[in-house]
Amino acid sequence: MQAGLSSANTPEAIVGRCAAAARAAQHHLAQLSDPQKAAALHRAAASLRDSAGAILAANAKDSAESERGGLSPAMLDRLRLDDARLDGIALAVEAVADLPDPVGEILEKSERPNGLELSRVRVPIGVLGIIYESRPNVTADAAALCIRAGNAVILRGGSEAVRSNAAIHHAFVTGLVAGGVPAAAVQLVPTQDRAAVGAMLAAAGQIDMIIPRGGKGLVARVQQDARVPVLAHLDGICHTYIHSAADPAMAGEVAFNAKMRRPGICGAMESLLIDTQFGGAHGVLERLIEGGCAVRGDARVMAIDSRIAPAQSSDWDTEYLEPIVSVRLVDGLDEALAHIADHSSGHTDAIITDDADVAEKFLNRVDSAIVMVNASSQFADGGEFGLGAEIGIATGRLHARGPVALEGLTTYKWCVRGTGQVRP
Template identity: 55%
Template sequence: MTAVLSRMNDMPDTSDVTAYVNELGRRAATAARSLASASTERKNKALTAAAQAMRDNRARLLEANAKDVDSVKAAGKPAAFIDRLILDEDRVNAIADALDQIAALPDPVGRVLHTTERPNGLTIERVATPLGVIGMIYESRPNVGADAGALCLKSGNAVILRGGSESLNSTRVIVECLAEGLKAAELPLECIQMIDTTDRNAVQALLTCAEYVDLVIPRGGKGLVSLVRDQARVPTLLHLDGNCHTYVNAAADLTKAAAIVKNAKLRRTGVCGATESLVVDRSIAKDFLPMALDALGDCEVRGEADAREIEARIKPATDEDFYTEYLDTTLSVKLVDGPDAAIPFISEHSSAHTDAIVTEDAAIAERFLNEIDSAVVMHNASTQFSDGGEFGMGAEIGIATGKMHARGPVGLEQLTSFKYRVRGNGQTRP
């Protein structure tokens, strides 16, 4: 680790943040050219070595994380925010395991996506290629830096990580471990770099580093995503907030529905796939709402007068509640008259991240899956399955809620573009 730290310390001065970020971009662009042609074996060696470095440096990482956690606790951050930041032995092991899982996945680079033989004898192939240099901006979760670094490495992209200031100590150790992997595989350390300053202007500098950065991916709250959307000169892949819905249809198995709602809301309240709004058919509300409230325990549920008349534990809701991503033990509930009302309500209030229906009626389920235009739509399953690891991607760099280039969990394949390779035998165009 000492040699890696020495090399990583050979970084540009951060006093001029724009010049600093541009230099990181220049170095990343140079490294990306080497990484684009690296063999699968070398990339996998880097990942497995980084995973081992993560395990070997578990104590250092937990010590660094404890400093970050103490700082945000002193600043009075909410419990859900702190939960996203905290690392323990299980979470560090999960980070390392994710690196090994990404190493075991097929290499997305060089895949022949399509081949055409033209009448004139030309052979035209569409082949998957890396995007180049990716800027990753994220808040609080230290594991995002490890996942992003590993996914970009395996997909042949250099990455510049800009984690939140609250996780700076944790991110440093994670990047050092990733650098150990790069060193073991004799790949440039500049393939994975971090912006090591808390200067807020660094985000703006990354968003305008169009000479070197090919794509910026933000992962955080509405404020961060809005900033990126409004100020970026670099192409972006937006990860919007997760105002996710679970709709319990009249034909639902209510016992199954209560278990799904409990998991969808409470398994981890701080993840973007957590259900924030429960939509219930009015015809079953008297039977289901007490079951749901029992399952949800201490979770605060807010609803309109019709829901409160059925269940006294429900507190008054405002219109804003139905647009809110709580990321906490709070849930809104809306009563509707069947799918004709549920689908428009969800379409209006959803952030197009993940929405689910619980029903035993196959026709209604298919209608919901077809008409709800979110990145992920589910039937009889918890919205917390909206995750790249659960989708077999090993990990994800985020959930894209737009419709261009990639949508839903962004894994290895979504971090590639393509080019055409044309082979001829002397053909000239008439």
């Protein structure tokens, strides 16, 4: 037990109480109809808008304190809210509310020769724990997706957004309760004690799945220490490959957007591969440099523009989350594919080409959660995929992959209907 804490106030006890309340709330949530859940989420979105002043004031305090504390520009961008971003959060909640309810969907149905009728039916996972950093929008996004999929959720945000998360959580739950959903269905861990994370990771039997959203350090710790199943993504080391048959104007536009629209998101391009037979390399690199991006390249890339700095071996495996990009010239599709296989984190990789056969080869041979043709990697987002908000981009190969939205927050059960059959 930590010094100065009674047994009732240890992180383990706090998480245990949250989990017990969440389990009871999830059982209640399972009894609500699809229209009731949707209506409650619309009330939550309205409450977020009604509470805009309090949320933005709380966020301003978090942002000012984090800036004084030296938080990186990319992380500050993730943290900061304004009227437009807050309205976007409310719109995302409404979009989730309007999605079809996945719970109860019959995934397959069959009849055995002995007359048993089998069906595989989508059901909620139960109680989820979500551990995240910087982004206060996760508080609402995660809550909306969990409620829509019939799950209760325990949220543990980072200390840099503690006021913002609390304000968003209060507004969201106020709307939910007005819509008939128990307050305990969405809980924010009431302590910033770092030991609370460890308590969540050890809560096997109380929490059914942990989802981390944050940097490499957080995800690595969760994967190493968890005694609860984990749904996680690794770094967003995303590539764009400009093929020899790429349209130069498209290549410049897509590459610039992939890197510079929002450099601090996980779908931002971190490495750019340019085919040696592509004729517009100088124009693509010049646009990036003049747009404020620092370019690091191999010797052949450095020869294109004197403003390009040398790339180190570590650059090919770095998620910058800043306006920095590593660039390499490659001799054809196979070399590009080999580089991606060696250095991609399996998040999102893209090709720009007008050659349909090459595009199909790229789609088939790149083993990432999201593979794109002639599009910015910044589209790697649940909302852009028509899924509403998202919990994150899963880069593993089990359960869910790519943007994790409603279906990724469900599992299934088998329902068997008989007429008195016994097994011989």
